[in-house]
Amino acid sequence: MVSREEKLTDITDWLAISALTEQPIRETIRSFSKRLSNCGIPVDRINCSTFQRHQIMGAMDTTWEIDVGVSDTEFVPKSVIINSDTNNTPAGSLARSASDFERYDLRNSETRGKFPVFEKLNARGFCDYFIIKQSYGRHWESRKTATNSEGVYGSFATKNSSGFSDDQIDEIKSLWPALSLFLKTATEQMLSAQLLEAYVGRIPARNILSGMIERGDGNRISCVLWYSDLRDSTRLSTSLPTDEYLELLNNYFDCTAGSVIENGGEVLKFIGDGVMAIFPLDERDEKMAFSSALSAARQSLVKADCLRSKTSASSAGDFVFGIGLHAGDVTLGNVGTAGRLDMTVIGASANQVTRIEALTKSLAISVLASPRFFQSSPEGLTSIGKFPVPDLGGMTEIYSLVEK
Known part of the structure; x- marks a missing residue:
């Protein structure tokens, strides 16, 4: 006993x-x-x-x-x-x-x-x-x-x-x-x-905890890519007191990265004042991924407009940003030195979405999408013509949001 x-x-x-x-x-x-x-x-x-x-x-x-x-x-x-x-x-x-x-x-x-x-x-x-x-x-x-x-x-x-x-x-x-x-x-x-x-984000965290911790480890992801960038960040950072600039940055990230997360996307990197995000195609219906990315873009603009109206007397909402939308394959992998690694997103598609976003500044249009994005999600987008886009090969047709 x-x-x-x-x-x-x-x-x-x-x-x-x-x-x-x-x-x-x-x-x-x-x-x-x-x-x-x-x-x-x-x-x-x-x-x-x-x-x-x-x-x-x-x-x-x-x-x-x-x-x-x-x-x-x-x-x-x-x-x-x-x-x-x-x-x-x-x-x-x-x-x-x-x-x-x-x-x-x-x-x-x-x-x-x-x-x-x-x-x-x-x-x-x-x-x-x-x-x-x-x-x-x-x-x-x-x-x-x-x-x-x-x-x-x-x-x-x-x-x-x-x-x-x-x-x-x-x-x-x-x-x-x-x-x-x-x-x-x-x-x-x-x-x-x-x-x-x-x-580091949900997908990188999952990869790290599952053992993807060696330099050079990585996996390929088919996804919708979403990239935003803050306009005039150099001027803002030098003209505003540090605490006001940090408040502005966090408000900007709430509008952009916050909208991505609320629509089921994954924020992979904060690159200075840029936001690199994806909507994986292997985790959802493809049409839903494109629709969610487009909804996140629209929501970002609405949030920013609401913030400006509430903070008109301060600099907290005094910012403008552009958003680029694209789709393709990227590699999420470990790069760096043996003692200091970073899990980052690399690949032609990642470079291309930043090029598309860069056009938003010269064209003074808040959201632009690539032909690949338009092919899978034409609703809500309209062509604005062809433009030279580095890394996309010559003159490329670009699409913007249809005003509602």
């Missing part, structure tokens, strides 16, 4: 293996609850949260309840944490405490009044509750709370009328370091992937 101590050791070993094999948080929490039950520990609710540094995400949160199951792993934006009353939660209280453990008897009316969540839990039959933390050792500042430790927080609740015994709490405490390590590892893996995607 397996002893209680052996069962607890098995759980610790299983959590370590789960961390090493990158098991999903959701499934691991569900299995952890079953293993506690097999040890005779009456846990009816588990909530696990991790708080960490991230430019967007401030926390990860997962909850399991015996009558509900496991919630999806939820990422809580940093802005929500900063602007919410985190003081009025058990985790917020523990974060400010020198202790790493607090226990609450939910049968006591005075205790239930400490935090809003306690009344809700007691109404659903929960009697005993404790929360435990494992700090990472780093700290971050919140505008509305005291200094809070980054780390893992876990709360455990039971509907057992006798609550948890001291021995049962000690047993969960003995498992907590292993569970904390699993949660920290799993969360940072997920956040690393999101952070990588935020900096």
Whole structure:
């Protein structure tokens, strides 16, 4: 017969293996609850949260309840944490405490009044509750709370009328370091992937994480190409204060790159004030890819017009840009030195779309498209004549948006 101590050791070993094999948080929490039950520990609710540094995400949160199951792993934006009353939660209280453990008897009316969540839990039959933390050792500042430790927080609740015994709490405490390590590892893996995607884009991030990390590694993509460039950027950068110029740049990127993303495209590179984006043809209906790229171009212009009307008294919306549309094959690959690589887009089609965009300045037309783009998506475009386009071979017919 397996002893209680052996069962607890098995759980610790299983959590370590789960961390090493990158098991999903959701499934691991569900299995952890079953293993506690097999040890005779009456846990009816588990909530696990991790708080960490991230430019967007401030926390990860997962909850399991015996009558509900496991919630999806939820990422809580940093802005929500900063602007919410985190003081009025058990985790917020523990974060400010020198202790790493607090226990609450939910049968006591005075205790239930400490935090809003306690009344809700007691109404659903929960009697005993404790929360435990494992700090990472780093700290971050919140505008509305005291200094809070980054780390893992876990709360455990039971509907057992006798609550948890001291021995049962000690047993969960003995498992907590292993569970904390699993949660920290799993969360940072997920956040690393999101952070990588935020900096290099979804497709490059996917390629890097799948092992495409050697110099010269690359893959060919058939796609619609979308390139935009800011007009008079040199004049703007020298005439505006740095903070105003950065605000203008970010507004411009919101109009252009933001529209690409909202229409299902992929921003591959910010090249100074240029935006190189694609709408892959192997991931969607070809007609939809062209239509989405055209919609993104129109949306960019609408956004810019709205911004100018709202910021007429400042320089924040005082910018003009051009957009080139094309289609073809490009290679997304690693270039650079052995110690410093960049996953970038290369190929004739990538050069050609920048040449098409360059015409928007001399022709004073905001959006121009190539013959290849027009062949697959003629609706909404009209020919404006033939023009010399380097890399496209002689005089090339060019198309612009039909005014709506």
